[in-house]
Amino acid sequence: MANFYSDNKDLKFHLEHPLMKKIVELKEKGFIDKDKYDYAPVNHEDALDSYDKVLEIIGDICGNIIAPNAESVDHEGPEVINGHVKYARGTQENHEALIKAGLYGMSLPREYGGLNFSMVPYVMAAELVSRADAGFGNIWGLQDCAETIHEFASKDIKDEYLPRVVKGETCSMDLTEPDAGSDLQSVMLKATWNEERGVWLLNGVKRFITNGDADIKLVLARSEEGTKDARGLSYFVYDKRCECVKVRRIENKLGIKGSPTCELVFTNAPAKLVGERKLGLIKYVMSLMNGARLGVGAQSVGICEAACREAQKYANERAQFGKIIINFPAVYELLTVMKAKLHGSRSLLYETSRYVDLYKAYGFIAEDRKLTAEERTEQKNAQKAADFFTPLVKLFSSEYSNQLAYDSLQIHGGSGFMKDYPIERIYRDARITTIYEGTSQLQVVAAIRGITTGLALSKIREYESSPFKPEHEYMQKQLVEMTNAYEEAVTKVTSVADVEYVDFHARRLVEMAGHIIMSYLLLIDAQRNDDYALSADVFLKYAASENNLRYSYIMNFDAKDLGLFKHITKESVPV
Amino acid sequence: MTRSLKIVVLAKQVPDTRNVGKDAMTEQGTVNRAALPAIFNPEDLHALELALRLKDNNPGTTINLLTMGPSRAADIVREGLFRGADGGVLLTDRKFAGADTLATSYAISCAINKLNPDLIIAGRQAIDGDTAQVGPQVAEKLGLPQITYAEEVLSYENNEITVRRRLEHGVETVKGKLPLVITVNASAPTCRPRNAKQLMKYKHAKTLSEINSQNNDYTEFCQSKDYLNITEWGANDIDGDEEQFGLKGSPTKVKKIENVVFQAKESKKLSEADPEIESLMKELIANHTIG
Numbered sequence: 064m065a066n067f068y069s070d071n072k073d074l075k076f077h078l079e080h081p082l083m084k085k086i087v088e089l090k091e092k093g094f095i096d097k098d099k100y101d102y103a104p105v106n107h108e109d110a111l112d113s114y115d116k117v118l119e120i121i122g123d124i125c126g127n128i129i130a131p132n133a134e135s136v137d138h139e140g141p142e143v144i145n146g147h148v149k150y151a152r153g154t155q156e157n158h159e160a161l162i163k164a165g166l167y168g169m170s171l172p173r174e175y176g177g178l179n180f181s182m183v184p185y186v187m188a189a190e191l192v193s194r195a196d197a198g199f200g201n202i203w204g205l206q207d208c209a210e211t212i213h214e215f216a217s218k219d220i221k222d223e224y225l226p227r228v229v230k231g232e233t234c235s236m237d238l239t240e241p242d243a244g245s246d247l248q249s250v251m252l253k254a255t256w257n258e259e260r261g262v263w264l265l266n267g268v269k270r271f272i273t274n275g276d277a278d279i280k281l282v283l284a285r286s287e288e289g290t291k292d293a294r295g296l297s298y299f300v301y302d303k304r305c306e307c308v309k310v311r312r313i314e315n316k317l318g319i320k321g322s323p324t325c326e327l328v329f330t331n332a333p334a335k336l337v338g339e340r341k342l343g344l345i346k347y348v349m350s351l352m353n354g355a356r357l358g359v360g361a362q363s364v365g366i367c368e369a370a371c372r373e374a375q376k377y378a379n380e381r382a383q384f385g386k387i388i389i390n391f392p393a394v395y396e397l398l399t400v401m402k403a404k405l406h407g408s409r410s411l412l413y414e415t416s417r418y419v420d421l422y423k424a425y426g427f428i429a430e431d432r433k434l435t436a437e438e439r440t441e442q443k444n445a446q447k448a449a450d451f452f453t454p455l456v457k458l459f460s461s462e463y464s465n466q467l468a469y470d471s472l473q474i475h476g477g478s479g480f481m482k483d484y485p486i487e488r489i490y491r492d493a494r495i496t497t498i499y500e501g502t503s504q505l506q507v508v509a510a511i512r513g514i515t516t517g518l519a520l521s522k523i524r525e526y527e528s529s530p531f532k533p534e535h536e537y538m539q540k541q542l543v544e545m546t547n548a549y550e551e552a553v554t555k556v557t558s559v560a561d562v563e564y565v566d567f568h569a570r571r572l573v574e575m576a577g578h579i580i581m582s583y584l585l586l587i588d589a590q591r592n593d594d595y596a597l598s599a600d601v602f603l604k605y606a607a608s609e610n611n612l613r614y615s616y617i618m619n620f621d622a623k624d625l626g627l628f629k630h631i632t633k634e635s636v637p638v
Numbered sequence: 639m640t641r642s643l644k645i646v647v648l649a650k651q652v653p654d655t656r657n658v659g660k661d662a663m664t665e666q667g668t669v670n671r672a673a674l675p676a677i678f679n680p681e682d683l684h685a686l687e688l689a690l691r692l693k694d695n696n697p698g699t700t701i702n703l704l705t706m707g708p709s710r711a712a713d714i715v716r717e718g719l720f721r722g723a724d725g726g727v728l729l730t731d732r733k734f735a736g737a738d739t740l741a742t743s744y745a746i747s748c749a750i751n752k753l754n755p756d757l758i759i760a761g762r763q764a765i766d767g768d769t770a771q772v773g774p775q776v777a778e779k780l781g782l783p784q785i786t787y788a789e790e791v792l793s794y795e796n797n798e799i800t801v802r803r804r805l806e807h808g809v810e811t812v813k814g815k816l817p818l819v820i821t822v823n824a825s826a827p828t829c830r831p832r833n834a835k836q837l838m839k840y841k842h843a844k845t846l847s848e849i850n851s852q853n854n855d856y857t858e859f860c861q862s863k864d865y866l867n868i869t870e871w872g873a874n875d876i877d878g879d880e881e882q883f884g885l886k887g888s889p890t891k892v893k894k895i896e897n898v899v900f901q902a903k904e905s906k907k908l909s910e911a912d913p914e915i916e917s918l919m920k921e922l923i924a925n926h927t928i929g
Contacts, residue, residue: 102838105859116841117834124831165834178834 065130067191068122071368073406074187076592077413078114083183086417087111089424090181092431100173114184120164121188129157129195136196136321137488146309148276148323150202157199158231167206168229171213175225182420183413186361190412193365197492198319200365201273204358208234208281211351212300214426215338220300224279235277236351237269237327244271245505247283247344248293252329254284262333263299265307268326273499275325276310278303281351282334283343298343299334307332318491353450355500356457357419360412363460363496366489367405367467373486374398374471377478394474401467403601406588407581408460414584415452421445448522451513455577458506461496468493504570511569515557519576520550526583531590538586538603542579545610549575552617559622567625571613578606642698643794643816645689646753648746648760648773649682649703649718651711655765663895676710678717681761683829685822688791689759690722690830696794700724704749706734706742712845715868719840720832725865727753728845731872736885739767743775744887748878749871750780757799758819762787770821777819784819785812789826806926845870 068074087107088094094110096103104110132153139151150158161167170185171177193200209228212221228234243249252267265284269275280301287295301308307330314324338347375398378389388394425434425442434442468490472479479486497503513519523546531539552575556568585599653674655662661673686701693699703718703726705711715726729749737745750758758777763770770786777784789804792811799818803810804825842856845868849857860866873883881887908914922928 101863101865102835104838105856113838113841116837120832120834120837128831160831163830164832165836169834178838 064123065126066119066122067125067130067194068118068187070122070126073409074118074190075115076588076595077409078111078118078183078187080183080413080417081591082417082421083107083111083181086181086183086420086424089428090179090420092428096173096179103173103179114180117166117178117180118184118187118191121166121191124157124160124164124166125191125195128160129192129199132157133196133199133321133488134485136199138320140320141313141323143310143313146311148274148310148313148325150323151321154199154202154321157196158202158233161203162231165229167203167231168209168225169206171209171225171229175213175221176229177209177225182357182416182423186357186412186416189358189361190365190368190409193362194368195365196321197362197366197369197489197496198321200358200362201319201322202233204362205234205236205274205277207354207358208236208279208351210354211281211347212337214350215298215347216300220335220337224300227279232278233274234279234281235272235274236348236355237272237275237280237282238348239271240268241270245502247348248296249291250283250285250296250344252282252284254286254297254299254334255288256286257333260333263336265299265301265329265332265334267329268311269329270326271314272325272327273322275313275323275327276303280308281337282329283348284334286336286340286343293344294341296343296345296348297340298337298347300337301329301332301334305333316495318488318494320491352500353419353453356453356506357412357415359496359500360408360415360453360456360460363457363464363493364405364409364412366464366493366496367401367408367460369489370464370467370471370486370493371398371401371405373484373489374401374467374474377471377475377484377486381476381478388474397470397474399601400605401470403585403598403605404463404467406595406598407585407602408456408463410584410588411452411456411577411581412460415449415456418445418449418452422449447518451510451518451522454501454506454509455513455573455580457500458503458510458573459577459581462503464493464496507570507573508566510573511565514553514569514572514576515565519580520546520553523549523576523579523583526580526587529583529587529590531586535586535589535596535599538582538599541603541607542582542586545575545579545582545607548610548614549579552614555617561622564622564625567628568617568620571617575610575613578610582606642696642700643692643757644753644755645692645699645701645757645759646704646750646755647682647686647689647701647718647723648758648776649686649705649714650679650761650764650766651676651705651707651714652679652764652766653677663897676713678714679761679764679766681763681765681822681824683761684824684826685759685761685820686718686721686723687827687829688788688820688822689757691827692757692791692794693722702726702753702755704746704753705729706737706745706749709845709847709851712848712868712870715845716840716843717832719843720837721830722833722836725869727869727871729871729876730845730847731874731883733873733880733883736888737883738888738890739769739771739775740889741882741884741887743772743779744882745873745876745878745884746772747776747779748876750776752871752876756816758782758817760819760821762821762823773819773821780819782818783814784821785814786821788820788822791820840866842866843868 084107087110097105104113136151136153141148141150168177169180173179189204192203206228212224240250254263254265257264282299282301283296285295286297309328311326311328378394379387381388422442422445472486472490475484475486582603585595585602588595589599653671654677664670689701701723703715703723705714706729712728715728718726734745760773774784785801787803788801790802792800797816798813800813804823842860843866844860
């Protein structure tokens, strides 16, 4: 009886983070629900105990239902029948189990039937589901849309849709179109107000829509005729039961094959406006996107966990030259670095989740009463940190999920290339994570502001001043040196008054900062539990060498060198 | 027309004999319970699922777990609550100790008389004793009809229940009038997982003896909520003849327990030749090892 939660002590470790007490108290608003709902916690220990026990349910479902189904789901995939999607048999089974277990609407308030869980355990659940089957992680994870409805929609919409999410109706976020991918301000799907019916009508095409045949759809559409930019876009909610959206086809993909990626045709599809007109992209999609990026972060860490476990298992079974291959330096080094990257990205994931928890909880408290000046400052700081950390966690964990899947397959050798081992699927599933919900390149665009404004540096300095055990001071010392080099590199790049030059080096700078931050987070983890000292040490060694590369590249780079790389843009391409 | 049902599910806490190690038996030949984790008897979970499906389709249906065992068997009632049952009773008393299937089914039928259900559902057999006797004996003692080896309830109408039975050579569909006893096979649907809300609601549920024996922060909280009190019945709470409880009421005596080690002489050597493999296949199909 595999349990993906109880077999992984890291999750419990992060669940027991000292800040959780505060997060729970804020989220539960002083435990006001305790006399109203029989499943509400009475105090913070009770709440944490519930988190722990509910995660155990998820771990059980992941280990005993979702993971065993992953192979057949990958093989079978969904199909389109009469304009609607039919999930693979295993997908339906997974979905049913999670509905029966009451695991939809985890973060929604109890008044809508939700569990009112904070982000940390919710993100953990997403990590667990993705470790079992990354593709299914999308279908389950799209309950995130409910969070956007809860935050921005009117009471009527909330009352209508949120209880349905809790009952297991699925969601989708319909943003991308054939000519609007990374550049969402080009969205063309038309929304026109129909006075007679008192509804908005949606017309047009959406493409690459994950779980596109969902029961509840959040659709980005152009409500302001004649506009061409983000300010003409609004956000709508559409109910599948209206039968005005057809799935034209599902994509034949490299990975996450169980998750249907749909091309949709909207024909006079009646929809309700979410929030205010014209704020669709600027405010709501941005918020939804942040949630989705954290979701992909969780998905990627789940994939890292799966890749690591498959590799470690195989390396302990496979014997060559008379010994099991884990005993070869080339293999144990690979595995140890994989684990350190897994731990580093996981620490970053839960640090980010805690910031999100803090600012969101204050946001909801502010609906009931005015926040004190001190609370407002705390909320603002948490939000700033979350805004910087979210693209960072998306960037690193998705890249690591690919690196780890690659390394894990490499450890499997020829067997890994065959369909006989799960790593072949994991390798394909990982590939999308650096692409959707904003490519790695776009995460850098989102994160670079945190570098140029100095936010990253102030966070690093904050970590630097944490108390460290004497035996760990050598690591802290090295991190201080790395921070100095990072500062130097930032100064060099930003002193050139050329946006393109900053863009050119942006990824290097963001990665340098990220490496330092993850090293500190692991070192801080090691103060709470010695087991993490190993990963801190290994990750730091890796991070230092990676940062050295970037440092010397930047320091030896002349402003005019940009031309070397730009030359290619002028080369003619045969049609 | 359907209507709500009052269901009692019989469940037993058993040592997990599926992963038996060397220390699974004591030198006296009894099960070494300390060496094996205590679990919900697997087929009883299938029984619970059958009951839960009836509840899904017949609103207003209530499910009560009934289990007999030591104090820690309250875990079985809690597990049932986490998965969707409405309540439960733990039959526990030193006087019940040492019961064979006859004494067990006697005590259980006395308890069922107090609960007065429309339907009693139990797993076919427990993995520790493998007798498959308790369910049928309960039915006999209560004077109720029984449907054994059930796999699925096909319908419930006009006070009649139609059940598909899984037998050795096929399936059989039978109909029975309520009240009756059903015992469920492992081929029935797997039990649904715990439900998050049910778990959070019932995680502090305790029997009175648990409340009294544990120094618990939630004692007061538990006592303030009725649903957190798991009913506990002793010999005096059920109307029965004490002579028929426990060891006194158990005619079964274990004479001897032996370890059976399969010997090499029971194995067969075949060559790679097709005819030999074919004859083996035929033999296996004929004695229903496969197919």
